[in-house]
Amino acid sequence: MKQKEFINKSNLAIFILLWATLFLMNPVSGSGEEFEKENSFGKTKKARLAVEEAWDVYHDGALGGTLQSPKVQTKLEMDLHKSRGLLAEAYDAADGGDLTKANEIIQKIMKITHGVIAESKVRKK
8 A cells, every 4th residue: 555655646746747847848838928028029020121121112212213302312211210210219118128119119110111112112203
């Protein structure tokens, strides 16, 4: 009887140890805040890609001489520099844990980049 009791206690200890190990290693067991940070990272990545795309489209128009005017070119370039500055702010906000601020900044970036892309595609008359 004592040997059977020892085996049951031993099995129970192994089970608890295994369960605790698996629980601690499980990446899904993280908090909602960690999920939000990952989601924010995805958004900042999309914003970075949008800024890069806007610069590419702008450069195509500027180098091709197809932008509407020098005034438009200057405005677009200023908007692009602003979007880069905002992107740095978004990364800082996300790194600091202020995900609301990061999301607000990202929305501004997306609005600017969409505008730059649209205006860069308008041809000279």
